[in-house]
Amino acid sequence: MTDEAPPRDLGERIRRIASSIAGEDMSSGEDSSSIFDSAARSLGATIERWGRNPSLRRFLGGVQRDDLTSPDEYVELSANLGVSAKLGTCVRFYVDDAVADEVPIGNGSEVRTVIRAPEPGLYRVGVKICNDRGETVSDLFGHRLLQVASGRPVALVDATLVIPSTLTQPGAPLVDLLRELVDQGFELAYFDIHEKNRDALLHQEVLKQRLPPAAILTYSAEEEELRSLGVDFVKMFAKTAIRRLRAKGVPVTTILTERDDDSEQTRAERVRVVSPATMASRLAGGEIAEEERQARQLLEDREHSTSLDWRLDQTTESRLVPGNAFHAELDNHEARRRLFAAIDEARSSIHIQLYIVRPSHFAEQLVVKLVQRARDGVKVRFMVDALYSDQEIFGRVNPLILSLQQEANVEVLAVGPIESRKEVGISSLKKRDHRKLLIIDGRHAFVSGRNASDEYYVGFDEVVVHDNTRHERIPWLDAHIEISGPLVREVQQTFLQTWEEHGGAAIPPGETVLPPLEPQGSAAGRLVVHHGLADTNGLSMYEAMFDVAEDHVYIVNDFPIVPALERAIYRMLIRGVTVKLLTGSATARRSDGSFFPAPLHRTLFEYMVKAKLEPLLEAGVEVYEFSPPPSPMVVARGGRIRPYVHAKIVSVDGVAISIGSANLDATASFWESESNVVVQNAEFASGVEQRLQKLIDDSVAIDPESDYWKRERAQRAVVTTLWPGSLYS
Secondary structure, three states, X not given: OOOOOOOOOHHHHHHHHHHHHHXXXXXXXXXHHXXXXXXXXXXXXXXXXXXXXXXXXXXXXXXXXXEEEOOOOEXXXXXXXXXXXXXXOEEEEEEOOEEEEEXXXXXXXXXXXXXXXXXXXXXXXXXXXXXXXXXXXXXXXXXXXXXXXXXXXXXXXXXXXXXXXXXXXXXXXXXHHHHHHHHOOOEEXXXXXXXXXXXXXXXXXXHHOOOOXXXXXXXXXXXXXXXXXXXXXXXXXXXXXXXXXXXXXXXEEEEEOOOOEOOHHHHHOOOEEEOHHHHHHHHHXXXXXXXXXXXXXXXXXXXXXXXXXXXXXXXXXXXXXXXXXXXXXXXXXXXXXXHHHHHHHOOOEEEEEEOOEOOOHHHHHHHHHHXXXXXXXXXXXXXEEOOOOOOOEOOOOOHHHHXXXXXXXXXXXXXXXXXXXHHOOHHHHHOOEOOOEEEEOOOEEEEEOXXXXXXXXXXXXXXOEOOOOXXXXXXXXXXXXXXXXXXXXXXXXXXXXXXXXXXXOOOOHHHHOOXXXXXXXXXXXXXXXXXXXXXXXXXXXXXXXXXXXXXXXXXXOOOOOXXXXXXXXXXXXXXXXXXXXEEOOOOOEEOOOOEOOOOHHHHHHHHHHHHHHHHHHHHOOEEEEOOOOOOOOEOOOOOOEEOOEOOOEEEEOOOEEEEEOOOOOHXXXXXXXXXXXXXXXXXHHHHHHHHHHHHHHOOEEOOOOOHHHHOOHHHHHHHHHHOOHHHHO
16 A cells, blocks of 8 residues: 555545544545535635734744746745754755755744746645654744746736735726736736734735735835835835846736826836736737836846846946046045045045944044145035034034035035924934045946044044943944046935935036046946935845855945845855955944943944844854954054944945945935945956955954853843834834
């Protein structure tokens, strides 16, 4: 007697179990069979819904999400094990009936792997818990769908058409329209963008209404660490969803939603947003040739592009510009010298944008330099973030900026002023402009992470440090990139656009027409600009770079990494990519790891950031805490310091590197506006990587088993639990 293969359909499995319990063959009676079939389907649907509920999935375990991709793309399979983690030693991921991978169960509640997407089709992804003998001890509830696109045009079906409580568009039954779409050559996927994760509800409705099966793609603010708090994030997530899918080779051409939208923004995304009635009319008239042509063109363009170029082109609204010369500067003293030298060389204009202008020796020097150049006839335009430079907030004036305002040849603009307490809200406090730019004569540009204060521009060998030196007196590690060549035009353009959008003084027409610049080098690069709550270009830039990495990645940053980028890092590790993270200490430390005197909020932030690193450390990320070389000026015990790292650098495989203002956290990814330069040149990228490796060699490797790491574990746990995430994220 041979064992019968278990049925794949959960309802059928339940029906067989019920039949066994009843002690009869359910195929012998039509009435009883019908009753059991209905009951089995209902119970099966309920269990599938449980598996899609985020809270229940965290407790009971289950596969994390559906996915839509194209053949041979990397696909992340992940599962939350819940209480099932205690039942076995490893997890098997199944794609249909085939074992996709086997992963050991670690200390965490999640397991993940990365596979190459199979041929086009719709696949069921399931998970089984196995013991150390390879025997299955438990099946996790439910399954997920892996949908691999075939190259036909893809229509995304908005959840508002599927979930009854929000259905407002009358017309033919949705099921008939969707079946007609499939018959005429479209592929479907369902999507939902909402503050809450409604995946389980949407899945239930797809089954209940007998809609064509397809992947369900959910974009939830709560899962992306974006607490909406009254802010409309739907357009931002919709734009991101379309771009991510196209970056993976999925030809999204149509969004089926409640009402037609032929706005300029929709046309810019090259997607047709239509209501069911309009779509039905177009299908009846045979008007879908344009979607078919668009899908073919997208796949042809992808075929003739490199993987990194394609992803960045599709997701960041940037373009690769050849013919540039670049210089990266990580030394604060040298950065100050180069900045002031560039200002001294200006002949016609200085455009400068900053996030923070703080009373300090450096800021005083900067103001004097700008006043001198203005009096020599150079036009100075000085733009700051109002909140963080304390300019035009409840009528206050930053005295440094006031000195500039008093000069006839200087124009000042504060971005996002807050005139009264009535204007104070989450959006006005968090949607700020974090960019730091300098453009000299429209021909030489700096894109930077540095603000106007001493910690960004004073060298580590220029300050005395004893055991009780205040944290604020100790410099930080930071970086900027300088550009000469055609890409400067784009930096100048983004400055002028921001100036105009926020009501800056009118600029003469001759200065707004930007002529092309002659090549100054052989390196290609692109400017990636993220506008807060309008796009996710910075996040998508980092995600694209991580997703193409093959050998190694350097990350320099000291902020809590947003979940989407955490997942991208896990995918790299699974693919065998070495990930090195150079971080710092939000409160500067002495050589033995003890803190210098500092405000309490800095120390709490340090605990929170380090807590976020624990799962990355466990997964295999090499983490180093920056420590500059010894200096005779440092007499604190141990003779070394471990300062804060404010730089924002990502370098991939020695061929592409990003430097700019965007951190890898939720604030930079969603809320604040940012600018980064991605240089796609092996000589430049590998040169910077050599400098980063030297910094790492002199720094402190974080060992999870060290006394230093263990002694702060309790503090990290408490702060992580109590940290006001809705205010930081």
